[in-house]
Amino acid sequence: MPHSYPAEFRCKVLDLVEAGRPVRQIAQDLGISEQEIYVWPCQHLIDTGRLPEPTSEDQTELVVARRRIVELEAELAIHRQVLSLA
Incomplete structure:
Protein backbone atom coordinates (compact mmCIF):
# COMPACT_ATOMS: atom_id res chain seq x y z
CA MET A 1 0.00 0.00 0.00
CA PRO A 2 1.42 3.41 -0.91
CA HIS A 3 2.51 5.73 1.87
CA SER A 4 0.21 8.70 2.47
CA TYR A 5 1.97 12.05 2.67
CA PRO A 6 0.42 15.25 4.05
CA ALA A 7 -1.01 17.67 1.50
CA GLU A 8 1.52 20.36 2.49
CA PHE A 9 4.41 18.00 1.80
CA ARG A 10 3.00 17.05 -1.61
CA CYS A 11 2.51 20.71 -2.50
CA LYS A 12 6.09 21.55 -1.57
CA VAL A 13 7.36 18.65 -3.67
CA LEU A 14 5.24 19.82 -6.62
CA ASP A 15 6.66 23.32 -6.17
CA LEU A 16 10.16 21.84 -6.49
CA VAL A 17 9.13 20.04 -9.68
CA GLU A 18 7.64 23.24 -11.12
CA ALA A 19 10.85 25.08 -10.22
CA GLY A 20 12.72 22.71 -12.53
CA ARG A 21 14.34 20.28 -10.11
CA PRO A 22 14.58 16.77 -11.58
CA VAL A 23 12.01 14.34 -10.19
CA ARG A 24 14.69 11.67 -9.74
CA GLN A 25 16.79 14.02 -7.57
CA ILE A 26 13.79 15.11 -5.48
CA ALA A 27 12.80 11.48 -4.93
CA GLN A 28 16.31 10.51 -3.84
CA ASP A 29 16.69 13.53 -1.56
CA LEU A 30 13.35 12.92 0.17
CA GLY A 31 13.36 9.14 0.13
CA ILE A 32 10.14 8.76 -1.84
CA SER A 33 9.42 7.02 -5.14
CA GLU A 34 9.51 8.87 -8.42
CA GLN A 35 6.21 7.28 -9.39
CA GLU A 36 4.44 8.88 -6.43
CA ILE A 37 5.73 12.29 -7.47
CA TYR A 38 4.44 11.75 -11.01
CA VAL A 39 0.96 10.85 -9.69
CA TRP A 40 0.60 13.87 -7.40
CA PRO A 41 -0.02 16.53 -10.09
CA CYS A 42 -2.96 14.51 -11.40
CA GLN A 43 -4.32 14.02 -7.89
CA HIS A 44 -3.92 17.76 -7.26
CA LEU A 45 -6.08 18.48 -10.33
CA ILE A 46 -8.69 16.04 -9.03
CA ASP A 47 -8.65 17.51 -5.51
CA THR A 48 -9.08 21.04 -6.84
CA GLY A 49 -12.04 20.01 -8.99
CA ARG A 50 -10.33 20.37 -12.35
CA LEU A 51 -10.68 16.65 -13.14
CA PRO A 52 -13.93 14.75 -12.52
CA GLU A 53 -12.70 11.98 -10.23
Missing part, protein backbone atom coordinates in the same frame (compact mmCIF):
# COMPACT_ATOMS: atom_id res chain seq x y z
CA PRO A 54 -13.19 11.22 -6.52
CA THR A 55 -11.05 13.53 -4.40
CA SER A 56 -8.57 12.33 -1.79
CA GLU A 57 -11.12 13.24 0.88
CA ASP A 58 -13.78 11.18 -0.91
CA GLN A 59 -11.38 8.24 -1.11
CA THR A 60 -10.59 8.48 2.61
CA GLU A 61 -14.28 8.59 3.51
CA LEU A 62 -14.91 5.57 1.30
CA VAL A 63 -12.17 3.56 3.04
CA VAL A 64 -13.59 4.45 6.47
CA ALA A 65 -17.11 3.57 5.35
CA ARG A 66 -16.02 0.20 3.95
CA ARG A 67 -14.25 -0.66 7.21
CA ARG A 68 -17.36 0.25 9.18
CA ILE A 69 -19.51 -1.91 6.90
CA VAL A 70 -17.23 -4.90 7.57
CA GLU A 71 -17.51 -4.28 11.33
CA LEU A 72 -21.30 -4.02 11.17
CA GLU A 73 -21.60 -7.16 9.06
CA ALA A 74 -19.49 -9.06 11.61
CA GLU A 75 -21.69 -7.80 14.46
CA LEU A 76 -24.81 -8.79 12.53
CA ALA A 77 -23.44 -12.28 11.94
CA ILE A 78 -22.82 -12.67 15.68
CA HIS A 79 -26.36 -11.53 16.48
CA ARG A 80 -27.79 -13.96 13.93
CA GLN A 81 -25.79 -16.83 15.47
CA VAL A 82 -27.06 -15.95 18.95
CA LEU A 83 -30.66 -15.82 17.71
CA SER A 84 -30.34 -19.16 15.93
CA LEU A 85 -29.14 -20.78 19.18
CA ALA A 86 -32.09 -19.44 21.15
